[in-house]
Amino acid sequence: MVFEILSYGFMHRALISGIAIALMCSIVGLFLVLRRYSLFGDALAHAAFGGIAAGLFFGIYPIWVAFGVSVSSALGLTKIRQKFQISGDATVAILLSSGLAVGVVLISLSGGFTVDIFSFLFGSILLVSLENTILILGLAGSILIIILLLYRQLVYTTFNEEQAKVSGIPVEKLNYLLVTIAGITVVSSMQLVGILLISSLIVIPNVTAMLFSRGFKQTAILSMTFAVSSVVTGILASYTFNIAPGGMIVLISIVIFSVSLGIKSAGLIKNKTIIPSIKQV
Amino acid sequence: MLMKVVEIENLTVDYQGILALDKVNFSVESKDFLGIIGPNGAGKTTLFSCMLGLLNNYKGEIRFFGTSIKKSKKYLGQIGYVPQKPAFEKNFPATISEVVGMGLTKNSKKDKIDEVLQKVWLHELSHRRIGDLSGGQQQRVFIAKALVNDPQILILDEPVTGIDSQSKELFYQILLDLNQKENITIIWSSHDLDAVAKLASKVACLNRTLFFHGISEEFFHNEDLLKMYSESSMQMHMHHHED
Numbered sequence: 237m238v239f240e241i242l243s244y245g246f247m248h249r250a251l252i253s254g255i256a257i258a259l260m261c262s263i264v265g266l267f268l269v270l271r272r273y274s275l276f277g278d279a280l281a282h283a284a285f286g287g288i289a290a291g292l293f294f295g296i297y298p299i300w301v302a303f304g305v306s307v308s309s310a311l312g313l314t315k316i317r318q319k320f321q322i323s324g325d326a327t328v329a330i331l332l333s334s335g336l337a338v339g340v341v342l343i344s345l346s347g348g349f350t351v352d353i354f355s356f357l358f359g360s361i362l363l364v365s366l367e368n369t370i371l372i373l374g375l376a377g378s379i380l381i382i383i384l385l386l387y388r389q390l391v392y393t394t395f396n397e398e399q400a401k402v403s404g405i406p407v408e409k410l411n412y413l414l415v416t417i418a419g420i421t422v423v424s425s426m427q428l429v430g431i432l433l434i435s436s437l438i439v440i441p442n443v444t445a446m447l448f449s450r451g452f453k454q455t456a457i458l459s460m461t462f463a464v465s466s467v468v469t470g471i472l473a474s475y476t477f478n479i480a481p482g483g484m485i486v487l488i489s490i491v492i493f494s495v496s497l498g499i500k501s502a503g504l505i506k507n508k509t510i511i512p513s514i515k516q517v
Numbered sequence: 518m519l520m521k522v523v524e525i526e527n528l529t530v531d532y533q534g535i536l537a538l539d540k541v542n543f544s545v546e547s548k549d550f551l552g553i554i555g556p557n558g559a560g561k562t563t564l565f566s567c568m569l570g571l572l573n574n575y576k577g578e579i580r581f582f583g584t585s586i587k588k589s590k591k592y593l594g595q596i597g598y599v600p601q602k603p604a605f606e607k608n609f610p611a612t613i614s615e616v617v618g619m620g621l622t623k624n625s626k627k628d629k630i631d632e633v634l635q636k637v638w639l640h641e642l643s644h645r646r647i648g649d650l651s652g653g654q655q656q657r658v659f660i661a662k663a664l665v666n667d668p669q670i671l672i673l674d675e676p677v678t679g680i681d682s683q684s685k686e687l688f689y690q691i692l693l694d695l696n697q698k699e700n701i702t703i704i705w706s707s708h709d710l711d712a713v714a715k716l717a718s719k720v721a722c723l724n725r726t727l728f729f730h731g732i733s734e735e736f737f738h739n740e741d742l743l744k745m746y747s748e749s750s751m752q753m754h755m756h757h758h759e760d
Binding site: 270272388391392395396398399400401402403404445446449450451452453454455 | 569570571590593594596598600603604605606608609610611612614615616618619620621644645646662
């Protein structure tokens with residue numbers, strides 16, 4: 237059965253795109269979660285929805301408009317937070333509702349789109365084209381390389397901005413880079429789980445990994461493992477049982493999280509060191 | 518004659534009409550152990566923020582190793598900084614080794630991490646998560662991080678606030694060793710006059726203006742200076758309550 241599923245071309249594209257998106261979302265998400273930006277991805281996805289609607293309304297390829305809107309919203313939001321000292325959750329709420337409002341207004345002005353807007357809302361990874369697969373692979377590869385090259389600076393800035401600044405790290409530039417990467421990640425991931433479920437891919441694998449791991453690298457590797465497992469199992473299960481892949485992927489990641497919580501609360505695995513401690517001073 | 522590693526000239530910081538620092542002048546010589554004392558709101562953290570390039574809208578001049586910090590930020594590579602209580606997410610997934618490694622520059626060797634952890638007596642806990650340590654242990658991790666690039670100057674902003682007395686003693690011993698055995702210049706702000714009297718070779722008394730800078734014994738053996746300091750601190754305390 238599994239071998240039969242894996243022989244289809246659309247399944248190859250779905251799995252390759254899905255794995256690339258899972259890797260990208262989990263590593264970018266780790267930085268967002270630790271900066272308390274967990275809902276930032278959700279806000280950018282809703283802004284991208286406005287971009288999708290604008291693209292469809294004006295007859296421009298919607299994904300490109302969504303990229304533009306998502307990245308400019310991410311940069312604008314960061315600038316507003318810095319300049320006007322508005323709290324993070326309030327700016328996220330503003331962006332989230334304005335993106336959705338623009339989308340709803342444009343949809344009603346057009347009298348409804350012929351293109352299935354539900355594919356953007358809930359994802360359609362099994363329908364991903366070869367061109368989009370290549371685009372997703374290119375973006376995911378570039379983002380992973382950037383993160384690897386700037387790994388220490390990004391971790392340090394996430395840990396403590398003030399100390400990173402004193403060490404000569406260009407904190408503000410890195411912050412803008414990270415939100416730009418987040419904007420690109422969100423739009424790339426829309427085809428996998430859809431606008432409404434994106435934040436789950438960014439948040440759940442990381443929170444699950446943090447239950448077990450002690451170090452940053454360990455957390456990143458565990459998070460990527462959980463994300464890839466959820467995506468692969470979700471795609472295969474969704475085809476087998478004829479269920480929407482987006483919802484299936486998120487449900488599987490929630491199952492992994494719940495089982496992890498159970499293991500953790502039962503005390504089967506501890507994330508504390510097993511090295512004998514010296515006298516506590 | 519010892520080299521002047523830090524020179525502060527007429528440093529003035531004005532927060533919208535309120536003077537946080539007013540024409541502060543002093544210098545720090547190589548191998549000094551300078552204790553900066555002053556009440557809350559005296560401008561100690563503002564002074565450090567200017568010195569570390571975190572605050573730039575000041576008047577006056579700050580020079581490290583003879584060069585104005587407005588001209589070059591290279592001096593930051595020669596400085597280790599330990600903040601009052603570093604703000605980080607309690608569940609942040611980073612081991613002690615990873616936290617110390619954050620301070621490494623491209624050219625540093627990774628075995629420096631073990632070396633500096635040994636200096637602060639934490640080498641056996643290097644795989645622990647930072648959030649699992651006590652406040653005193655965490656501050657020692659931040660000293661290790663500050664030392665990882667072999668700095669010439671260590672700046673510490675009230676580093677033992679909220680730490681138990683046993684941990685304080687160990688912390689102070691580490692600072693003394695760094696100053697006396699490794700010749701690291703230390704600039705340390707503190708509320709703890711007894712500790713400053715015991716450890717510091719020089720003292721700077723700050724209360725928005727600098728009203729004493731010199732040899733530690735001169736300050737602590739001078740009844741008039743001590744009286745002036747306590748009156749000044751009291752005035753600042755009252756002023757805070759009126760605000």
